[in-house]
């Protein structure tokens with residue numbers, strides 16, 4: 538299913554959605570989308586109607602992720618693949634389609650503790666995308682809005698759903714030695730040219746916040762630097778300063794949002810191809826940089 542699926546949106550639930558307004562607008566450089574009927578706030582990083590959905594609730598975490606099929610056949614194949622691997626979906630209601638701005642929607646409770654929605658036809662926003670803070674825009678065409686990294690103690694089931702159910706493939710993995718008895722494993726999964734759409738950290742127990750970070754890739758390298766300057770000028774934690782990852786070769790940094798999870802802003806990752814054959818272990822996250830710079 539290479540090139541048939543891409544990440545459509547991420548839903549986050551926090552007690553006070555307005556607490557992320559300034560972060561997304563003034564630090565990350567996103568543009569507000571249309572608010573939802575229930576007071577939900579939405580954010581865009583391209584022409585699509587919404588990419589980040591922030592609703593009020595106690596979870597203080599990511600609660601849903603949308604994966605968009607490129608056409609009707611890909612949608613049907615995704616739904617059938619999920620059913621065949623034990624993850625039968627339910628059809629979205631008319632209200633669901635309206636809330637998500639999609640033509641079709643099928644959802645299932647994913648083993649990593651979030652709702653997974655396979656969707657078709659994510660609508661374009663009425664206004665074209667333009668961010669004064671990110672003049673070069675974000676890289677999303679054919680690869681979705683970015684990637685997400687999640688910690689889960691249902692690691693094997695999570696990989697099973699995406700690989701066997703949806704046809705994702707593992708790009709590579711990291712085994713990070715953290716001590717004599719502790720190695721952290723991270724699996725990187727792709728469905729299109731983006732090196733990874735999902736990264737799963739194998740957690741020994743359920744983490745207080747499963748969403749580690751959301752990555753947004755900008756088209757111009759200087760837009761990473763200018764985002765870094767905005768983050769540095771704020772009082773927000775910067776858990777990882779500028780650096781380059783070893784596996785995807787992304788030049789990036791991480792800034793912690795007021796809700797705890799981080800946003801990685803990057804540029805220049807290498808592109809995965811359909812005949813990708815570099816699925817191998819790495820023993821470090823970064824070639825250089827990414828040091829903890831300012832902790833909360």
Ligand SMILES: [Fe+2]
Nearest residue numbers: 686750752801
């Ligand atoms: Fe990342």
